[in-house]
Amino acid sequence: xxxxxxxxxxxxxxxxxxxxxxxxxxxxxxxxxxxxxxxxxxxxxxxxxxxxxxxxxxxxxxxxxxxxxxxxxxxxxxxxxxxxxxxxxxxxxxxxxxxxxxxxxxxxxxxxxxxxxxxxxxxxxxxxxxxxxxxxxxxxxxxxxxxxxxxxxxxxxxxxxxxxxxxxxxxxxxxxxxxxxxxxxxxxxxxxxxxxxxxxxxxxxxxxxxxxxxxxxxxxxxxxxxxxxxxxxxxxxxxxxxx
Amino acid sequence: xxxxxxxxxxxxxxxxxxxxxxxxxxxxxxxxxxxxxxxxxxxxxxxxxxxxxxxxxxxxxxxxxxxxxxxxxxxxxxxxxxxxxxxxxxxxxxxxxxxxxxxxxxxxxxxxxxxxxxxxxxxxxxxxxxxxxxxxxxxxxxxxxxxxxxxxxxxxxxxxxxxxxxxxxxxxxxxxxxxxxxxxxxxxxxxxxxxxxxxxxxxxxxxxxxxxxxxxxxxxxxxxxxxxxxxxxxxxxxxxxxx
DNA sequence: GAAATAGTGTCTATTAGACACTATCTA
DNA sequence: TAGATAGTGTCTAATAGACACTATTTC
Numbered sequence: 001x002x003x004x005x006x007x008x009x010x011x012x013x014x015x016x017x018x019x020x021x022x023x024x025x026x027x028x029x030x031x032x033x034x035x036x037x038x039x040x041x042x043x044x045x046x047x048x049x050x051x052x053x054x055x056x057x058x059x060x061x062x063x064x065x066x067x068x069x070x071x072x073x074x075x076x077x078x079x080x081x082x083x084x085x086x087x088x089x090x091x092x093x094x095x096x097x098x099x100x101x102x103x104x105x106x107x108x109x110x111x112x113x114x115x116x117x118x119x120x121x122x123x124x125x126x127x128x129x130x131x132x133x134x135x136x137x138x139x140x141x142x143x144x145x146x147x148x149x150x151x152x153x154x155x156x157x158x159x160x161x162x163x164x165x166x167x168x169x170x171x172x173x174x175x176x177x178x179x180x181x182x183x184x185x186x187x188x189x190x191x192x193x194x195x196x197x198x199x200x201x202x203x204x205x206x207x208x209x210x211x212x213x214x215x216x217x218x219x220x221x222x223x224x225x226x227x228x229x230x231x232x233x234x235x236x237x238x239x240x241x242x243x
Numbered sequence: 244x245x246x247x248x249x250x251x252x253x254x255x256x257x258x259x260x261x262x263x264x265x266x267x268x269x270x271x272x273x274x275x276x277x278x279x280x281x282x283x284x285x286x287x288x289x290x291x292x293x294x295x296x297x298x299x300x301x302x303x304x305x306x307x308x309x310x311x312x313x314x315x316x317x318x319x320x321x322x323x324x325x326x327x328x329x330x331x332x333x334x335x336x337x338x339x340x341x342x343x344x345x346x347x348x349x350x351x352x353x354x355x356x357x358x359x360x361x362x363x364x365x366x367x368x369x370x371x372x373x374x375x376x377x378x379x380x381x382x383x384x385x386x387x388x389x390x391x392x393x394x395x396x397x398x399x400x401x402x403x404x405x406x407x408x409x410x411x412x413x414x415x416x417x418x419x420x421x422x423x424x425x426x427x428x429x430x431x432x433x434x435x436x437x438x439x440x441x442x443x444x445x446x447x448x449x450x451x452x453x454x455x456x457x458x459x460x461x462x463x464x465x466x467x468x469x470x471x472x473x474x475x476x477x478x479x480x481x482x483x484x485x486x
Numbered sequence: 487g488a489a490a491t492a493g494t495g496t497c498t499a500t501t502a503g504a505c506a507c508t509a510t511c512t513a
Numbered sequence: 514t515a516g517a518t519a520g521t522g523t524c525t526a527a528t529a530g531a532c533a534c535t536a537t538t539t540c
Contacts, residue, residue, distance in 0.1 A: 008292030010253030013328070013339055049251030053337045057328045083326040083341045085256070087297045094296045096256055096339070098326045170492080187494070188530065212491025213537035227477055231529085234470055413519080430521070431503060455518025456510035474502085493536075501528070509520075 011085070014097040015061045016047035016138065018081065018145030019069060020179075021104045021121065022162050027178045028121035029142055030069055031134065038091045039135035045142070046119065047097065061100040068119060069104075077103040077161035079152075081144055089137050097136075101145045103161040146179075153179055154229040157199055160220035166203055168215040169193060180232045192230060198223025254328070257340040258304045259290035259381065261324065261388030262312055263422075264347045264364065265405050270421045271364035272385055273312055274377065281334045282378035288385070289362070290340065304343040311362060312347075320346040320404035322395075324387055332380050340379075344388045346404040389422075396422055397472040400442055403463035409446055411458035412436060423475045435473060441466025 019030040031043040046068035050060050061078065065071045078100055085096030126132040127142050134142070152158045159175040160167070173189050176182075193199060198221040206214040262273040274286040289311035293303050304321065308314045321343055328339035369375040370385050377385070395401045402418040403410070416432050419425075436442060441464040449457040 008255045008257075009294075009296035011256045011293070011296070012251045013254045014251075050254070051252075053252035053254070054330045056330055057326065057339070080325050082323050083300065083339075085300045085341070087299055096300070096326075096341075098328070098339075168492085185530070185532085186492090187532080190493070191495095192529090208538080209491060211489070211539055213493080215492055228528090411519085428503070428505085429519090430505080433520070434522095435502090451511080452518060454512055454516070456520080458519055471501090487540105489538100489540085491536100491538080494534085495532105497530105497532085499528100499530085501526100503524105503526085505522105505524085507521085509518100511516105511518080513514105513516085 009094065011094040011096050012092070013050045013057070014047055014095055015050075015057060015064055016045045016084070016097045016099045016141055017061060017065055017069075017102055018045060018099060018142055019065070019071070019102040019104055020124070020145065020149060020162075022106045022175060022178055023121055025174055025178055027124040027146075029124050029127060029145075030119060031122045031127075031132075032068055033118035034135060042135045043122070043132065044135035045099075045138045057098050058100070061098075061102075065102060071102070071104055077101075077158060079148070081141065081148060084137055084141060086137065099141045099145070101148055103149065103158060105162060105164045149179055150232070154232060155226050157220060157223060157226060160200070166205070166207075166217040166219050168207055168217060170215065172200070172218075176230070176232075182233050184233075196223075196226055196228075196230075199226060252337070254337040254339050255335070256293045256300070257290055257338055258293075258300060258307055259288045259327070259340045259342045259384055260304060260308055260312075260345055261288060261342060261385055262308070262314070262345040262347055263367070263388065263392060263405075265349045265418060265421055266364055268417055268421055270367040270389075272367050272370060272388075273362060274365045274370075274375075275311055276361040277378060285378045286365070286375065287378035288342075288381045300341050301343070304341075304345075308345060314345070314347055320344075320401060322391070324384065324391060327380055327384060329380065342384045342388070344391055346392070346401060348405060348407045392422055393475070397475060398469050400463060400466060400469060403443070409448070409450075409460040409462055411450055411460060413458065415443070415461075419473070419475075425476050439466075439469055439471075439473075442469060
């Protein structure tokens with residue numbers, strides 16, 4: 001029972017970003033090489049402390065997104081994953097980090113000349129299987145971000161956030177295949193995607209490939225929810241709940 | 244750009260609990276009457292500050308659950324909803340609250356003699372429509388908790404957490420109807436629930452009603468995921484993502 | 487015309503939703 | 514036996530998944 005003069009313990013608040021993108025048909029996450037202790041020289045998610053006591057948390061996430069990845073919050077999807085604050089997670093003291101999931105269209109390389117000592121895309125699979133180790137509890141955060149992305153892909157037009165402004169049906173299908181780790185039938189996929197009202201809208205233009213028939217271009221439609229959901233095949237299921 | 248001697252601003256960390264239960268076929272949330280400023284005398288979610296700098300956040304949630312609602316973490320479902328930390332949300336300073344969703348089986352009354360000046364179940368609908376006002380940003384937190392519960396009900400055996408250890412099919416159906424705010428066909432519901440492997444398992448016993456045929460009792464099965472999901476009718480859809 | 491990619495149509499098996507009756511108990 | 518609740522079966526429409534061909538481009 002707290003005494004009359006008791007006051008709550010202060011903590012330090014940080015943000016961390018799981019920035020997912022698609023490169024060469026494979027899902028990648030942005031990692032930076034830490035310049036300072038702890039874990040100097042190790043790979044970690046981009047992020048950092050709140051700048052000042054009145055900075056909004058999601059604003060801090062946008063700031064770090066820009067500072068460490070050079071990404072502007074234009075067509076970007078950004079959503080809170082949750083708070084990570086286990087007592088021993090940061091040797092500097094009690095640090096609680098609010099993690100955000102960000103989805104970026106396929107980008108050639110992260111911007112140079114930024115805060116981080118080095119920033120590069122890493123295959124999500126390498127982080128998840130442990131081939132690539134990351135600082136703090138960031139592996140868990142990546143796992144949660146991946147799971148969130150997989151879930152939301154079914155019911156929300158999240159997949160278009162992985163694509164450039166104008167994209168083809170095949171581009172979109174590759175997003176689903178990469179995130180879910182499955183193969184989809186192109187005919188059934190196109191049928192369902194076209195049937196979903198407000199998911200994608202056709203552009204007047206087409207995209208020419210080096211070979212083959214040019215593809216119709218689309219852009220993201222106005223709807224914010226996919227109904228009925230695009231069910232993923234019953235293989236790629238996981239669970240993240242705790243009882 | 245931070246200077247060399249810059250140090251991050253400290254914040255105060257709190258937990259808040261959205262404790263949902265079912266009373267008389269209606270979804271209720273536990274509210275307490277605040278004993279201290281700010282918002283003294285107003286209704287609010289149970290919660291409070293971290294006890295000390297080394298207390299785990301989810302442990303603090305469990306502690307508050309017990310202190311303010313007398314609920315032990317037995318068959319209880321508890322899951323993090325997210326962090327709420329808008330700069331102006333608490334007049335005492337920069338307070339970041341980590342919200343948790345808890346699901347409790349139908350209970351007669353909250354335990355008396357606890358920390359809160361008064362604790363009582365309030366209909367979720369009254370909070371959501373504004374008939375009952377709550378302190379801080381707690382209305383938003385309740386909304387997010389409700390939405391999370393609605394979503395998870397489809398794919399996870401969450402509904403059993405609303406029920407006592409042994410329950411009937413009708414009990415279970417009423418959970419879905421109350422949380423989704425829809426009516427379901429009892430025949431189709433029973434068929435689907437029975438077909439889902441590991442969702443519910445039959446007990447040898449039955450429950451006698453004051454009138455009518457006794458009902459078969461079940462308990463929660465071993466499975467942690469419902470496949471295929473129990474789709475809710477296409478009416479009760481909402482969106483909580485931000486782009 | 488050969489190679490590559492885009493785009494579409496059909497058939498079938500499964501599933502979801504509407505629907506009504508029988509069973510078992512109490513008063 | 515009347516009232517109340519539990520429990521089940523069938524028909525039909527919609528959906529999902531398997532599957533193959535035509536169309537348009539470059540070289």
